Amino acid sequence: MLRFLTAVQRVAKSRVGSNFNRLGVSEVFRPINTGNQLIENHPAYMTRNLHHDSSQKQLRLIEASPNFFSGSNLNRVSERRTDNVFLSEALTSSNSHFLLLSNGNPLAKPKPTKLHWLSYKEVEDIIRNPFIDKEKQEYPEGVTLIFLGIDKSQNGDTSSRWALDISPKGPIEDSFMPLRQKVMDEGYMFIPLRPKSFKLPLIEAAILAQARSMIDWNTRNRYCPACGRKTVLTDAGYKRTCLPSPLSQATDERPPCISPKGAHNFSYPRTDPVVIICTISQRGDKILLGRQKSWPAGMYSCVAGFIEPGESLEEAARREVREETGITLGPVIYHSSQPWPFPNSLMIGCIGRALSEKIQLEDMELDDARWFTRQEVLDGLQNPVEITTRATLDPHQLRLPPGTAIAHQIIRTWAKSEIMTTSKI
């Protein structure tokens, strides 16, 4: 978890346009990579030197480096999720790889922590081939199989990646047992997502985020939210369709389901947006952080909360900061985002400027909230909290979230940037 802190920190300084200029910020800093691995073909690198020179002003688009749980190397080829010929070939190929999950926890090698992938032959008895028929996908009852995407190895071979739920429940629970026993005997284990997934290499963590969120969504949507009937898996795991069987239709007095007609958001996987805000003081020399009672002693972080329906990102940021701290927030700019597969949130990191300074814990969601100086924050960045830490710690020493959390990255962006203290936003 702390690998982020020991890695080389590079900071890029650039002139930017559009949103930032609108807010009166002429320059901002963006971290380029704070991870333990470089993802060299990521847009954060590829766009560094792009610029548009019209009107003699440079416009350089600098993207923050991928946060933990993002930066997957898989091509999801979402346009092929209904192409059964393609899926069948990808599934049964000797280059297909399957990640098992049990109750949301992935199969992995414990030390060092690394995901363990199985071959088609090892899972064939359970999943068979849902794509044999060119027209429809038919999964064995109780099977949740997700097509994650394809990747290319260094020698150019294409392989496909899949996720398979073998939680000990459901109609075919017994058929999972031999496979579960086999992988256990081989020394692999289903590692607890928290905290073990934070030990995974970056790319594996990103693939796991996709796999885990998709399995979870399928598990929670076995019944149609529109009519209450059972749903069936389709689109390689990315859609659940309400298809009343002829038998149930004969005795079913409920009206036909609306979901097969038109687009409905309950048929497709959902992502729940959460705004997380680094609030800068009016003078730009302090930031506002809060703490929850359950956190380790001395730990403070950014204010965060779910975005509500009919609310913009900026409005949600202002509402959350006001509700939790009593502070009025002015301009809000976007920093970066982070998939958070617990079970399927998207953390949207923002930086905003306060219009007031007096703290008042309005909704009592926080145990405390305070303004911290740049030096306190710089010290805190060197002293992050392990998510599992419960030891007695000095409550007077600021501790910040670890580098795997987006809160750490947006706080770092402010702390390492001198321009934010003098900008006029």
Ligand SMILES: [Zn+2]
């Ligand atoms: Zn329905």
